[in-house]
Amino acid sequence: MLANGRFVNPQTHSSESLAVSMTVDGNITNTTVINLTQLTWYSAWIVAVNVRETDGIQLASPPSDATVFSTPGGPLSAPRTVRSNASGASAVITWERPLSLPRPITWYRVSYYNVSSDPSKQIDYRYINSKHPKSVTFYHLRPYTNYRTKIKAILENELWTRSVFYNFATKQTAPSPPQNVQTTAVGARSVTVRWSPPLHANGVLS
Numbered sequence: 001m002l003a004n005g006r007f008v009n010p011q012t013h014s015s016e017s018l019a020v021s022m023t024v025d026g027n028i029t030n031t032t033v034i035n036l037t038q039l040t041w042y043s044a045w046i047v048a049v050n051v052r053e054t055d056g057i058q059l060a061s062p063p064s065d066a067t068v069f070s071t072p073g074g075p076l077s078a079p080r081t082v083r084s085n086a087s088g089a090s091a092v093i094t095w096e097r098p099l100s101l102p103r104p105i106t107w108y109r110v111s112y113y114n115v116s117s118d119p120s121k122q123i124d125y126r127y128i129n130s131k132h133p134k135s136v137t138f139y140h141l142r143p144y145t146n147y148r149t150k151i152k153a154i155l156e157n158e159l160w161t162r163s164v165f166y167n168f169a170t171k172q173t174a175p176s177p178p179q180n181v182q183t184t185a186v187g188a189r190s191v192t193v194r195w196s197p198p199l200h201a202n203g204v205l206s
Contacts, residue, residue: 042068043067045067046063076102077101077161079097079153087170088144107154109153111149112125130153143200146169147170150164175202176200
């Protein structure tokens with residue numbers, strides 16, 4: 001038996017290329033086709049084949065009526081290879097497109113939040129056109145702070161991929177000034193100086 005499947009464009013339903021061609025034993029009446037594209041229309045038909053014993057020539061039946069089906073959605077792969085280049089107050093985030101998507105990407109949605117704060121209160125997010133470089137810069141970050149970014153792709157017809165999460169940290173910068181400086185005389189020629197730590201350490205005070 002010969003089982004043959006043909007890819008059908010989900011928008012135009014026009015045939016584009018052969019996707020599957022496989023042979024199974026004549027006693028088998030079912031088979032599983034793997035590695036199809038998600039959210040895609042396919043047509044499939046079956047041809048029965050006898051092999052003539054005298055010369056080995058294949059004698060094929062006419063194709064069966066075609067059956068048309070679509071593959072289900074399921075989780076779509078997330079963007080890949082996220083990297084960061086952070087300073088004390090900003091960070092450049094880059095990534096690569098997901099693999100094996102059923103439709104073109106139109107946008108990327110990139111958000112971030114301070115790891116020590118409530119994750120539901122996202123500080124900022126951006127929509128990046130897929131035709132632009134896969135990069136975004138976040139400004140006005142706190143120095144010496146751990147952040148988490150979340151990136152997902154948006155496909156045609158408002159399909160969303162899975163999200164990829166990536167942690168990054170900003171670098172140390174100079175601290176803000178010490179506070180509440182006070183002096184107390186302890187003798188004719190000496191004083192005691194007291195102060196409070198800086199409001200923003202911006203790193204590890206040495």
